[in-house]
Structures are given as structure tokens and as C-alpha cells.
Amino acid sequence: MSTPPSAAVLVIVGAGPRATGLLERIAANAPELWDGERKLTIHLVDPHPPGPGRIWRHGQSPLLRMNSMAEDVTMFTDEMSTVEGPVRPGPSLAEWAASFSGGPEAPRHAPHTEPADPDVLAELSTLTGTDFPTRRAQSAYLDWVFRRVLAELPASVTVEWHRATATAVSDAPDGRQHVRLSGRTAPLRADTVVLAQGHLSSAPTAEHRTRAAFARRHGLFHLPPSFSDDAGLSALRPGEHVLLRGFGLAFIDLMVLLTEGRGGTYRTGPDGMPVYLPSGREPVLHVGSRRGVPYHAKTHYSLLGPRPPLPRYFGPGAVDTLAARGRPLDLRRDVWPLMAKEIGFGHYHELFHAHPERTALPWPEFLAAYDRLGWYSEEMAALVTRAVRDPADRLDFEALDHPLEGLVFATPEAFRSHLRDHIARDVARREDAAHSADLGAFLALLSVYGQLPRLVTAGRLTARSVAAGLDGWWNGFFSFLASGPPGFRLRQLLALSEAGLVHFLGADLRIGTDETTGTFVATSPTVPGHRVHATALVEAYLPGPNLDRTRDPLLRHLHRHGTLTEEVISDSTHTHRSGRLRVTPAGGRVIDAGLGGPHPRLVALGAPTDSRAQAAFARPRTDAPVFRQNDEVARALLRSLRTVSPGGPGEGREDSAAGLRARVGG
Structure with missing residues (x-):
């Protein structure tokens, strides 16, 4: 099947949840930004099924589970989202699974066809919002989201899936892009290419x-x-x-x-x-x-008080103020005190509202003092000591970060006894709603995470702070507190x-x-x-992004030919090579080393980039940065593609029979 001569062509390399999220935003913004008379062909290139992609594919052990409760996983924007395009709510994983329960109260979100795997269907039919689903259940959800998104695209937009690996992208004489696929002789010709491969494997380090x-x-x-x-x-x-x-x-x-x-x-x-x-x-x-x-067990309860209004101390305004300072910023010295205060606000907001009997001051009085005090001031320590009766209710980041600091054990058996007790107490706390303040801190932690990349793109953090602070200590600390396993594990x-x-x-x-x-x-x-x-x-840890050692053939090709630029942050005292590819803060355009600036037809999203984006799906009602970025990129793509002159890349294209048409509905 050949592309109509008048069609604009977009190639998305990678068909996992990040690509699905981008397609969802294209569907949402098309009524405003796409001429319904103009054809748009979108090619998805991925050897793994679209929707789940490689990481969430169905073909993995049924024993493996998510580390999020079903009610905390969504692919859809909601009333808290601050996207420029339209908000289009959709079901969380838990709400979608309820469609299979068969009860009279079940929402009708399910597709016409059920998951083919009877074990997955059985799991979905009994899944509750506070269950930790199998990864195969998430795979089924992502498959459904992908099909729903295809059905919501206007009739002028067609999606084709190519079960292949993209191996090279090159500039054609007319400026458009040729995308080479494994096992194919003729390239796909595209007006724009989006790199959305997700988390990638790396070759081993020297060690x-x-x-x-x-x-x-x-x-x-x-x-x-x-x-x-x-x-x-x-x-x-x-x-x-x-x-x-x-x-x-x-x-x-x-x-x-x-x-x-x-x-x-x-x-x-x-x-x-x-x-x-x-x-x-x-x-x-x-x-x-x-x-x-x-890692700390994931919380297994909901907030008991009202949701904390975030951000309060570390939002866009605070980041702009930090970025405007005349001297380079050190993460731990200049930025962390505001981050810590934000996380503390989430913690104490829940404690005072949900468990007031364990506090000694009215919330307005505590908040008025908290607002004016620095996190590490003696006055702040005195305020918390006076207002929060039990030390176990006070937020102590140093104790959290270094739980074995200063402890020495004479025998392995003595350490085993201590650590078993530590783990048992952690699980009990994370499953007891009496400690729901921990969830307030978690939500603030997510808010903080989404603000930090702007300081990097503004070039305000020192190279050592990005290396040792942001990419080192902070990422590890965030994962330790926020990305742990379910308590039952x-x-x-x-x-x-x-x-x-x-x-x-x-x-x-x-x-x-x-x-x-x-x-x-x-x-x-x-x-x-x-x-x-x-x-x-x-x-026993995952490989990080690294352009020099990536096993992805397309990124290797583009890096070798100078099309991709590695993020290198350098100052008078340190040089940090992050291994990430540079993109523009707005629109995600690849910084082309040869051009010395943004490539007009290459966009990159997600894990391998210096945007340091979060996961491709998110917790509901958190104004997830990934949705904002997907929306921004989708709108930019639609605007640029509608200006493409008719003809060009679609003319005379040879299309392999293995390019499977994935359009459903519409």
C-alpha cells in the first residue's frame, strides 16, 4: 500500500507507551490543528507490539508485577492537567479493569474484544484499585489504550505498524528523512521522525x-x-x-x-x-x-485528608527565581532546601489534616511559621518539635537516606536480625493508614521531580551538581523513597x-x-x-542512558554520524558527560552536532534524552510532566506537518508487505 501523494508522513520509532501517549495527544489536538482534508500517515516502527512495546510486552513472566497500585496508573489527562491542548479523561488501569468484573456498577470502558490470555482476563475481573497488578495486566491495558487512541484519530490520519527495527535515519536531498528498517530494501520517507524507543540496553562498562x-x-x-x-x-x-x-x-x-x-x-x-x-x-x-x-515499600493506602495544594515552595516561580541568580547553583546547597521544604509540606499537610490528634498546634498557625522558615534553620527544627509530638511523625531525610549510618554488627546473624526488623517495620508503616503522611510526602516528591529538569536546561546547576547531585544522589534517593516494591514482596x-x-x-x-x-x-x-x-x-540494577554504549542500532548510527549530540555540562571545576542525547527544552527537537542547533525534522522523547522525563504513564491527578511534554510535542508536530508541501516523500515509495496496518475504528 503506498502513501497518497498529498499525505504528510510522520515516522515514530518505538511503539510503546510513550509513543501511544504522543498519539493520544495528536488525536486530542487534531480537531484544532489539523486540516481534515489533508492526509497524515503515521508509521510506527517497533519489533514489539504497539501499546505495550518491549518493556511491557505480554510475553514476560506472569510472576512479575508492577510496583504501583492499579488505581495509580493512567495514560490519560485529567482535571489537574495543565496541558495547552484539550483534556481528554480516560480510565485508570483500575477503572478499565472494572469493566471486566461483570457487576452492575462496572463502568463500560472495555473494548469489544477481551484479552486473549484467560489468566489475564481472570486477573482483571477481580482486580481492585489497591492491588498491584501483574505486568501482563498492564500490557493488556496499554494494548487497549493504543486501540482506543487509534479509534479517536480523525479519518484523515492513518497509522501503520512495522514489525521491524529502525537502523538508520538520513537526510534526503529534499531535506526530508529516509528511515532504514531491518530486513527492508526501501526506506520509509518521512517529513518528521520521532525517536521514542524508551528504556534501552547498553553494552557493559569497562568495570x-x-x-x-x-x-x-x-x-x-x-x-x-x-x-x-x-x-x-x-x-x-x-x-x-x-x-x-x-x-x-x-x-x-x-x-x-x-x-x-x-x-x-x-x-x-x-x-x-x-x-x-x-x-x-x-x-x-x-x-x-x-x-x-x-527500597522502601510502596504505600498501600489513600490520603485521609484533603490533597495538598502542590507546588507551594518549589514550583515554576521558585525555579525561575533560582535560575535568575547570578552565580551557578549547587543542588544540595541552593536547591535542596526548597525541595525538602516542599516534600515536608506534603508530609505535614496530611499529618495535620488527617491525624490532628498527633499534633500540638492548629494547622494555620503551623503553616504561617513554616512558610517563613528555612528548612535547615534551628527555628524550623524547634517548630516541628513543638508541633509534632511523636518523633516518628517528623520528617528526617538524613535518617531516611542513610538507614545504616554508624551501625556496625559483630556477626552476619546480628545484622540479619536488625535488617529483618527494619524491613518488617517499614512494611507495617507503609500499609498502615495511620502513617498516611508518608503518602503526602510522596506526592510532593513527584511534584519536585517534575520541576528539576528546568534548572538543567537553563544551565544554572554546576556540572558537579548535575553529575553527583541530580543524576547521582537525587535520582537514587527519589527511587529509594518512591519506587520501591509492594509490601508483599x-x-x-x-x-x-x-x-x-x-x-x-x-x-x-x-x-x-x-x-x-x-x-x-x-x-x-x-x-x-x-x-x-x-x-x-x-x-542487580538497570542500565542507564549512554550514547557511547547504547545497543540501539538507530541511536548508534545517528551518534556515529554526528546527528546526535551528547549532553556535556562543563565548568571550571568539572565536566559531566551524562550519556543522554540533547534535545530542545520546547518541542524535543534533536540538537544536531553538524548543524550546531535543532534538527528541523528529528524529535526525541523519553528516557534517552536530557529532558529527564518521568515514566510514560503517570499517577492520576498529579499534572504529570510526561503529559505536558507529549501535548507540547504533538501540537508542534501538527503545526509543522500541516505546512509540508503536497507530494514529496510519499511519491513512489515502496512499501513492504510486512508493514502491518494497525488502524482500528474510525
């Missing part, structure tokens, strides 16, 4: 290559950072001792795949806690990290510890090698003198 070489010499197992369900774990033998460096979500997934995934099961013990029944095929896991503790972790299949190494983990024994060696100052030898090492 990981050294570890891999040691493993090869001694017949050991080494796994560099990778996406858990893509990792090859079959070589790990039953009973083999495995070091895992990293205690976040990647570790949790690996833990599941190497225990339940190998046939183990859980039963409920007399105390209501899970007890693990091994299959005998599990390896023995030894886990540690910089903090030495797992941490209870399972305790059960695996009790079964002798998971052991805790401690903080400031160090991994070495022993040529004499031919083993990897783990040590931690948390348990001085304790050394663990193992025949396998797993880097």
Missing part, C-alpha cells in the same frame, strides 16, 4: 568487562546491568552462591525469577506471614548495595531469608575478585571482617 573476563577465566557467571526478564539466568545452578549488587526493583524481580520462577511456593504461616517452600532448584542469594537496605524477602536462600551483605558494598580461589568476593563495613565468596555476580 563490567573486567568482571566478565575474570568470570570467563574461572568458569564463573557474570551478568551486567540488564532488564530482568531479558536476563539469561538459566546458567545459575541450584545451590550456587550468587552475589547481587543492588537492592531495588531489579533485585526484587531477580529474586522472584530465581525462587518462585524455579518452582518454589509460599504458604501462610500461623502468624499470617508467608513461609517459603523451596523447590530445590534455587541458588543462594547474597544481596547488598550502597545503602544496604531494600518484602514479606516474601523475609520468608526467603528465613529459608536460608537470601542473605544480607550490608551497606557500601565492595565487590572484589580472588584469583587464588577463582571466586568473586563481597565485603561491607556493616559487618567488618565478613567475606562472602561466590561463583556468580549479578549487577
